[in-house]
Amino acid sequence: MDPKLGRMTLKEWVAIESDSVQPVPRFRQELFRMMAVAADTLQRLGAHVTSVDMGSQQLPDGQSLPIPPVILAELGNDPTKGTVCFYGHLDVQPADQGNGWLTDPYVLTEVDGKLYGRGATDNKGPVLAWINAVSAFRALEQDLPVNIKFIIEGMEEAGSVALEELVEKEKNRFFSGVDYIVISDNLWISQRKPAITYGTRGNSYFMVEVKCRDQDFHSGTFGGILHEPMADLVALLGSLVDSSGHILVPGIYDEVAPLTEEEINTYKAIHLDLEEYRNSSRVEKFLFDTKEEILMHLWRYPSLSIHGIEGAFDEPGAKTVIPGQVIGKFSIRLVPHMNVSVVEKQVTRHLEDVFSKRNSSNKMVVSMTLGLHPWIANINDTQYLAAKRAIRTVFGTEPDMIRDGSTIPIAKMFQEIVHKSVVLIPLGAVDDGEHSQNEKINRWNYIEGTKLFAAFFLEMAQLH
Amino acid sequence: MDPKLGRMTLKEWVAIESDSVQPVPRFRQELFRMMAVAADTLQRLGAHVTSVDMGSQQLPDGQSLPIPPVILAELGNDPTKGTVCFYGHLDVQPADQGNGWLTDPYVLTEVDGKLYGRGATDNKGPVLAWINAVSAFRALEQDLPVNIKFIIEGMEEAGSVALEELVEKEKNRFFSGVDYIVISDNLWISQRKPAITYGTRGNSYFMVEVKCRDQDFHSGTFGGILHEPMADLVALLGSLVDSSGHILVPGIYDEVAPLTEEEINTYKAIHLDLEEYRNSSRVEKFLFDTKEEILMHLWRYPSLSIHGIEGAFDEPGAKTVIPGQVIGKFSIRLVPHMNVSVVEKQVTRHLEDVFSKRNSSNKMVVSMTLGLHPWIANINDTQYLAAKRAIRTVFGTEPDMIRDGSTIPIAKMFQEIVHKSVVLIPLGAVDDGEHSQNEKINRWNYIEGTKLFAAFFLEMAQLH
Incomplete structure (x- = not known):
């Protein structure tokens, strides 16, 4: 894999103003363009790609807007291998350069190893890291250790409109061979220590x-x-x-x-430097003074x-x-x-x-x-253990086992409809500023994240 | 005076987006253009016109913006005649077509005898009515019964920035010969009955x-x-x-x-059909149920x-x-x-x-x-009596003697600095919607208002 190539693709993807929150025709056109570009990238990777027509959306004011297609893609179909499905989204929150952005939100700009741009960390960067990991195996002319599926949507920030119906419909088709589902749409709890997420609000x-x-x-x-x-x-x-x-x-x-003693212990085990957290958040004082209280009130x-x-x-x-x-x-x-x-x-x-x-x-x-709905998983599922080992390999450390205060409804939905184990493997650092001005992903996170996904493929292959 | 010509000028003036509220260079340019157009109109009327440079304005964010000039104009200098000074403003409140306007706010549009457009009633229409009244005497080749002065500004909606300093400076120059000051920058309290205003909040x-x-x-x-x-x-x-x-x-x-018995009686004398007022305001229920309570809480x-x-x-x-x-x-x-x-x-x-x-x-x-500051005048001053007679002549009725809930700080300022009697003679109907979407002035009000000002000149001449 050529990280420079990956970064160049991220620049192209960030340049597309795929805002799903503001219901106006211009942004919808950008969303359709975004999904077409991604489908093309996956096709060039050798995947079998279907762009599913999602119909249109009725807004409260009576206006009707088309919903961007959902991409279903498959790479490999070897029954002796496990199948991992990756979920990601390519729509973004609104961004307005006048409103606190120091660079053009739609021009990926590197400053001190940080890649600034709307969608850099939420969620275009992580989607590309997964794609980069796959292309690494391709570039090395190695067989993929697992079969890979992608489900990529363009309406996550607007509540994943119509996605649930699609997953329900594809339950016994696209999802029938899937063993595990991976989502990478949240952040670590620190600047440098990776994490695995087992619950979201x-x-x-x-x-x-x-x-x-x-x-x-x-x-x-x-x-x-x-x-x-x-x-x-x-x-x-x-x-x-x-x-x-x-x-x-x-x-x-x-x-x-109700809060249990065991649960309190999991919060105690997490490394969180409150001083650093406060500084990186640029918040003078939180509502609570202890690590445990802060984690509980976020999670x-x-x-x-x-x-x-x-x-x-x-x-x-x-x-x-x-x-x-x-x-x-x-x-x-x-x-x-x-x-x-x-x-x-x-x-x-x-x-x-x-x-x-x-x-x-x-x-x-x-x-x-x-x-x-909120979502919570069993952290002793095999893919959680595989993700832990991949993190040890790439980062040389144990991950923080965390929850996320954000909502990733798709996690709960997969769990309830597809009945497969879902794991969240975030790539971005705690200060990435998703949804706010000056969103970024660190160059280091983007590259090490790509390596982590590749290592994870190898670990998953061992499970099968 | 040709009312059609007057209406056409109003269309040209409304087309200038002279928004003084949003502190951005584009609108400031429009304000400068507005003042230049008005200065030209007054010059063509034969007035001696001075456009006073008002310097620039420091905004809270550190930005500096130029202030549009104030127009001081004089027509006639006959020491045997009285001198009436007219104050008006040509800046407007913001207007955004997407936000509830049924027509383009900057295109004067006549529907059922109503002339819709930002600034139509606040305050471009009344300024032009005064100018039309003067040109009527010119068209009939009659001498003006009074000397006329104009002070016209472009920052009223932004708080008349720097105007007070100018009035202070011109106190013994431009204002030295002025006997009375007339402002027409508010509304009647009914749809059809004219009013004179003696106080503002x-x-x-x-x-x-x-x-x-x-x-x-x-x-x-x-x-x-x-x-x-x-x-x-x-x-x-x-x-x-x-x-x-x-x-x-x-x-x-x-x-x-404190509320006096005499004051309560003035509210009782005013004709206000609460049912009609509620309907024209399109408000289901006010905070108060009686005419007197409503007038007191507005004034x-x-x-x-x-x-x-x-x-x-x-x-x-x-x-x-x-x-x-x-x-x-x-x-x-x-x-x-x-x-x-x-x-x-x-x-x-x-x-x-x-x-x-x-x-x-x-x-x-x-x-x-x-x-x-709030302002209140003595309703027995001679120009109040002259305005009443002019209204009787043109409209065949006694005016409502009212206050205005809005702020016309210039009234208070003239009273305190220039020490001359100030009268407010509104032209617009109660439902004109100044400051809100679909602002309008009725064609009838615009034309009868022009006649009223001409009649007022004649009444003022009798006082001298």
Whole structure:
């Protein structure tokens, strides 16, 4: 494998503005282009590639947008070998150069060994590392130690629209020969020590709309006599979480798995330099002071974040407007054994209670636009042991056995539909800044990650 | 005067995107163009025109932007006549076609006798009505009954930057011969009945910034362990006003003028059909049920409006971001005898109190970016009586004697610096939607308003 070639491909892939979050035709076109480029790359690798038409998506405003195809690819079909399926996604979060990016988010830029660009670590880099590992065997003219399958989508950041139906449909076809599923769509917990992930939080994303009328008001002409939608919305959002991070929705903690002594010990075993973590995060002070509390609140307790407001004045300067109709956006990260539909009911009921006490004449509508289950695996499954050995080979260290506070719903979905063991092998360092400005992947992580995947193929071959 | 010609000029003026609120070079260029076009129009009318260089403006981010010139113009210098000075502004609020506008905001579009466009009523239409009234005398080859002066600025929506210094400087020059000052920058209280305005509210505009770091976070990776800036901000904004519209900042009502029996009677005399007002406003229910309460809460009590948040996720769709740094924007409309600097201290202290109780590790900064005094006039001044007679002549009715809930700081400024009587003669109907989407001026208001100004010149001549 030629790492320079791999890096050049990453540059090409990052240059494609495959934003699935903003539902506009321009980005959808970029997503289709992204999937076509990836299908071409896999074909040139010798894979049998199918691009599955995913139909179109109905948006809340009535607009309809096409969904980019999902790539199903197969490399090798030797019944004497094990079959590993790799899941990845090639869509990205929005990125706006004006908003804190130091380089063009769609131009991969190397600074001090860091490759900056939207999608560099989430998830274009890891997908290419897997592809690079396969091409290494090709370049060395060696047989692949395992059969490889790929399932690559373009709607992960928008909630993997329509993917579940496809996996259900392909359960006894594409997935029938698959033994293990690997996902590499999260981060280590440190800058230099690799990790294996055995659980992720789920997510329930809510929109709460408060409407007086579909037009804004002038605060001089109407200020003082209106139930202002922003006052209602701020009260609603302010009722969700207290200043210690505790969620105030009644009943929300009822189904959270009780904490066991054994579980506490796993957190104790993890190396986390709080000082370094705080510095690399550039956060002066966290809500908690101990490593164990921090890990538990990222992994095994729910959290609530308020993301923003649509429809209010959001630009620089001063505008004396009373927004007529606003939508507050927040989400709750879910943990075992919280149930998405129970959470939906609890949140809706809570907001309705708070709103009714205000006696506002505005209309409030609560909707949960995404509901993704948490996932947890058995860390004694054989592929977990194989991944550990591959990490020892490449990095010379034991991995951190971690969970991820983020949501990778596909993990839970594979587990429930395909009934195969799923492992998450992250490649990126803790400070990669996925979803935020100046996202990057370290050059070192990208190259060592490629080696790790190759070593993992060899370890998996031994299992069979 | 040819009303068709006047309407065509309005179309040209509306086509200039003279947005003073968004501090970007493109709009500043448009503002300079707007002022040049207006100076040219006044010159063609025979006025002696000076475009005063206003220097440049330092923005909070360190950027510097040029301020559009202020036009000082004079028409006639007959010492036997009175001199009336007209103030107007040609800058506009932001307008974004995607955001609720049914027509292009910068293309004046007539639908059912309504002329839609940004600035049509606030304030390009009324400025042109005054100019049209002057050109009517010119077209009829009649002497102007009064000497006319114009002061026209391009930064009103941004707080009339640097205007006060200019008025101070010109106090004994440009303003020395001025007897009366007329402003036409607000609206009637009904759809068809004209009004004269004798008071306006002031405004204090606040920004409260909460910062964790200058970069956003991913809610999966950091949700649960941060003092999230949005949670702090929502609590701060939620502490400002209750659901009945009552402002919760301690001491804020202390200096509000006590209500007298005589004052209540003036509200009773005003015709306001609440049903029609509600329908034309398209508001289902106001905070108050009686005409008197509504007028008092628009005119003689302060109000607090939350405008929006800068730095959070504000677009359609779902983004799982924890904003790292957010700025909440709100303003308080001030009434006699509230004092801007007292209000600044009260609001700052209140927010500091609320924030300190949260024990957040974030940084909070409160700043008042605009502080504009309320204004009230003596309705028995001679020019008020002249305006009343002109209204009787053109409209055949007594005007509503009203105040305005909006801020026209220039009124207070003229009163305090120039020591001349100021009158506000609005031309637009109550439903013109200044500052909001689909701003318009009725064709009828525009034409009758022009006649009203001409009649007013004749009445003013009689006073002298």
